[in-house]
Amino acid sequence: MFDNLTSRLSRVIKTLRGETRLTEINIQETLREVRTALLEADVALPVIKEFMERVKQKAIGQEVIGSLSPGHALVGVVHRELIVIMGGEKSEINLATTPPAVILMAGLQGAGKTTTSAKLAKWLMEQKKKKVLLVSCDIYRPAAIHQLEVLAKQIDTDFFPVQLGQSPQEIAVAALDFARRHHHEVMIVDTAGRLSVDKVMMDEISKLETLLKPIETLFVVDSMQGQDAVNIAKVFAEALPLTGIILTKLDGDARGGSALSVQYMTGKPIKFVGLAEKLTGLEVFYPDRMASRILGMGDVLGLIEESQRNIDRDEAEKLAIKIKSGKNFDLDDFKMQFQQMRNMGGMSALISKLPAQFSQAAQNIKMDDRVIGRTEGIINSMTLQERAKPEVLKASRKRRIAAGSGVTVQEVNRLLVQFEQTQRMMKKMNKGGMAKMMRGLKGMLPGIR
């Protein structure tokens, strides 16, 4: 997401480089470009107006003139102001109440409430070690309750069994009682999607809110949402005491300007962002990181955090030792690398976090997630001996492996070549190349200093 905004802003900044002074005229030009970029990212016009005004005032002031590089100063201003609009510091989810802490989910149809409810439950279980109950008050959409039940089973948490014919209010009351009796610390209530212009439905959720007294009322919004995000958010904020926002489908290529708009309109923090269809695809929202991402610095920090969470420590350490020695790196280790990549949400999720200039390059590699599966398949078709000593692989063995994994012999060969390259690279890295590589990276990534 934000890719195009990122690349556009990088271009703007490039044109600013090489100028010794920031004149009023080239500020205007640049700000015009920033405005266009924000519009193309679906940031709502009133929000843009305020934003541009702020940036202009700061940029023409002392800060820019006193700075060494005018280009950097302007980026700094844009960056800082983006963070201000997107909520300053990151905002943690609030669970400080007598249990159960109720979390109410609200939003338009198709925003992703049900999936996000399950993702949030999983996140709270894993990151906060909470006992979570999932409740669905969506009696309208066919199979919505069933959908949440299936998801609850997938993440292995409790689901409140709804009786046929119960109204949303009745479900809420019964679920609250159920949660108290079963000592659930958190209760997440999924609701039906509703149009902001639908008075009856807006009344219904407002009643639910009164009944449940949730500590968090989260507004779920699609990152693809257009200019109207601002109006929808306004109506929801008027009907409900919102405490936060969850931005969904950020793994798509929508530039997600609605993040800015919604936050501006409601004044509430974005607490989480939804990525990937997998139930692990929920992340805490960091305004500073998002601002960096908008400015072409990429979400490198998020990438590091994610790799820490999803990579098995022991396995990684084993691998690290092998990398050091450079000798024993075999096909099993090679496979493990792919598996860990998949645990991190696959290539597409990784690429989306890179700064614009890298993510474009990475897309050219055309490494799609299916290739990872196929690679695993090929290695799985090998015997243990073959995996440990790939040099024994001759034509007949390769034919057997190809048949076993449903690929051609050429593909097996390609994999072996890839493996050898990796092995060689690891040896090189071992010979002190790593430090050099990192130093090189520092120069390339604006985020690292």
Add this chain to the structure above:
Amino acid sequence: MVAKIMTKNWISEIKLGLSQTRESFGKHLSSLLGGGKIDEVLYEELEAILLTADAGVNATTWLLDALRKKVKSENLTDAAQLRGALQEVLFALLAPLARSFDTDTEKPFVIMLAGVNGAGKTTSIGKLAHYFQSQGKSVLLAAGDTFRAAAREQLIAWGERNNVPVIAQDSSQKNGDPASVIFDAINAAKARNIDIVLADTAGRLATQLHLMEEIKKIKRVIAKAKQGAPHEVLLVLDANIGQNAINQVEAFDNALKITGLVVTKLDGTAKGGIIAAIAKIRQDNTLPLYFIGMGENINDLKPFDARKFVEALFD
């Protein structure tokens, strides 16, 4: 053929469907173009109206430039005169989108639908089936969305409502192969001498490369069932999304060579400006916008008519 079913009713129906759109777009315009001087302030407000309607920067710039030229060449001086002028430039932009949808060239005529999650593909198929039936065509539906829970049931319900056969996978099979379902459906259509096959597919984001590969495969397999098929590949777009619609058009076109568009949910709070943004993508050689959806009703999918659309917007 499209012209035949355009009755007087059409324009009032489109008005009703677009009521949300007109509320914001039309109301703003009326108050702005009531009268007075034509100056920079006016242009700026016009720009704001177009931008907040999701028309996007390119289309807005183009429309305003065209409007300025017109004002100059026709010596317009009063804001009230701008109304007609704006209608004309809007029409000039949107007219290339409107093209008639001809299904007589092949039998069965195979139409494949694609789009992101929640765009309204399955619902559009139900409505299209009704539309073609009302033209005296026989229709068969292929439940190619084997991924989303209950998508198959949803399509079967549409089939029952329209009394149209639906080819779907056995419900016992989970996450089945969409390509083979559609392949079977086309063969069934041949055997039953059916005019039109409508093939549903699961929603996917353009960044999900493996799913984009899957849909390419579906298209290849369709060509194996009948040479030259699919005869139309339609991309379904939700009018509520913003400028990402453009990315969606580009990405799906790259993968599938789409032949036309369907824009849904114009009855929501969306302002429909996204149609202008789409028209601007390849202005000289734009993809046709065949149908627009404006409501929950089965009759609410209409062929797109640029003249009437623009009139309804301003009325």
